[in-house]
Amino acid sequence: MHAPRQGVAGADVVSPRSSGRTRLITIRGLDKTFGGSTIYKDFSLDLPQGRFISIFGPNGCGKSTLINMISGLAPMDAGEVLYDGQTIQETRISYVFQNYREALFPWLRAIDNIHYPLKVMGVPAAERRARVDNLLAEFEVKIDLNAYPYTLSGGQQQTVSILRALVTSPEVLFLDEPFSALDYEMTLFMREQLQKIFMKTRTTMLLVSHDLEEAIQLADKVLLLTRRPTRVAEIVDVDLAWPRTAAVTTSERFTGLKRHCLDVFWRQVKGE
Numbered sequence: 001m002h003a004p005r006q007g008v009a010g011a012d013v014v015s016p017r018s019s020g021r022t023r024l025i026t027i028r029g030l031d032k033t034f035g036g037s038t039i040y041k042d043f044s045l046d047l048p049q050g051r052f053i054s055i056f057g058p059n060g061c062g063k064s065t066l067i068n069m070i071s072g073l074a075p076m077d078a079g080e081v082l083y084d085g086q087t088i089q090e091t092r093i094s095y096v097f098q099n100y101r102e103a104l105f106p107w108l109r110a111i112d113n114i115h116y117p118l119k120v121m122g123v124p125a126a127e128r129r130a131r132v133d134n135l136l137a138e139f140e141v142k143i144d145l146n147a148y149p150y151t152l153s154g155g156q157q158q159t160v161s162i163l164r165a166l167v168t169s170p171e172v173l174f175l176d177e178p179f180s181a182l183d184y185e186m187t188l189f190m191r192e193q194l195q196k197i198f199m200k201t202r203t204t205m206l207l208v209s210h211d212l213e214e215a216i217q218l219a220d221k222v223l224l225l226t227r228r229p230t231r232v233a234e235i236v237d238v239d240l241a242w243p244r245t246a247a248v249t250t251s252e253r254f255t256g257l258k259r260h261c262l263d264v265f266w267r268q269v270k271g272e
């Protein structure tokens with residue numbers, strides 16, 4: 001976890017709900033066009049840190065573009081993004097890509113993929129081993145980490161990707177449709193895994209999902225986006241207790257939330 005900042009008790013990181021002050025991600029005046037097509041125009045938004053936020057919206061509305069810009073992977077045309085007042089460069093950010101097959105280094109064993117970000121940061125080998133051991137102990141990983149990625153299943157590879165993203169103790173973790181290439185059973189399992197990670201670390205999570213059920217099941221808040229030029233259609237609070245098992249998705253409360261999100265979504269798709 002990051003060192004406590006002025007006015008922020010260390011406990012805030014573990015339990016943001018107990019904080020007297022909400023740490024925010026502030027997005028201000030964001031503009032983005034691609035070849036004359038406006039994706040974002042003067043887009044502003046506050047999001048709470050220490051929460052799990054899902055992003056859902058019409059295909060091509062700019063979900064990936066949004067998280068790529070606010071994670072610093074892609075340039076904005078204009079605008080500012082601050083994490084509790086700090087710039088993107090001053091914030092520890094990690095990113096889990098949709099396509100785990102291209103995201104892991106095939107020439108490195110799983111364990112060396114996990115070590116890699118620390119190596120790039122210049123962390124000495126002994127400390128690196130200690131940090132990776134701690135991480136693996138915390139999440140009871142049951143994967144042969146001496147294996148090369150291609151010998152692992154899709155779910156195992158994506159687990160390795162997530163561990164690699166977590167090894168730097170990020171303040172914010174971005175995930176762009178991380179489970180969309182997995183089969184349904186593995187997807188359900190990975191949703192459970194990700195929840196465990198969130199409940200343990202309370203790392204701010206920003207998850208793009210094209211699966212509304214997944215978006216709701218995992219989130220404190222679902223950010224619903226409009227068609228382009230993209231605005232916030234609604235931010236829906238999901239006040240369900242953690243952990244959310246697969247069974248919760250059939251509860252009355254859940255289906256009510258899903259119906260509401262779908263209504264907003266269809267109004268956007270039809271342009272009403």
Ligand SMILES: Nc1ncnc2c1ncn2[C@@H]1O[C@H](COP(=O)(O)OP(=O)(O)O)[C@@H](O)[C@H]1O
Nearest residue numbers: 034035039057058059060061062063064065066
């Ligand atoms: N690098 C790029 N160059 C040109 N157009 C792009 C680029 N990235 C995304 N786009 C376009 O911007 C729009 C939003 O893309 P994207 O953020 O990937 O949508 P989503 O993730 O919501 O499906 C799409 O029309 C896409 O074709």
Ligand SMILES: [Mg+2]
Nearest residue numbers: 063064065208
């Ligand atoms: Mg996308």
